[in-house]
Amino acid sequence: MDRIERLRQEFETALLRIDGVVGVSQGLDDQGRPHLRVLCSQPVDTVEPRLPDAVRAVAVLVFVGELEAQ
Numbered sequence: 001m002d003r004i005e006r007l008r009q010e011f012e013t014a015l016l017r018i019d020g021v022v023g024v025s026q027g028l029d030d031q032g033r034p035h036l037r038v039l040c041s042q043p044v045d046t047v048e049p050r051l052p053d054a055v056r057a058v059a060v061l062v063f064v065g066e067l068e069a070q
Helices: 002-016 044-050
Strands: 021-028 034-040 058-064
Touching: 002 021, 002 034, 002 058, 034 044, 044 058
Parallel strands: 034 058
Antiparallel strands: 021 034
16 A cells, blocks of 8 residues: 555645545555545546546546545
């Protein structure tokens, strides 16, 4: 997950510049594979076309919601 965190730090600012993106985090998908998680304030189908499918071979998954501090 260290690699994913480095990618998040590197690309977070650029991803947050995309209209509708409100947060970027990291996570694991249903198969336990790491990904960048992009949170948006608009319906996924309006934001997803503006996002890359992957960042340096790491999947980018899109969710509607907000980040909560942990």
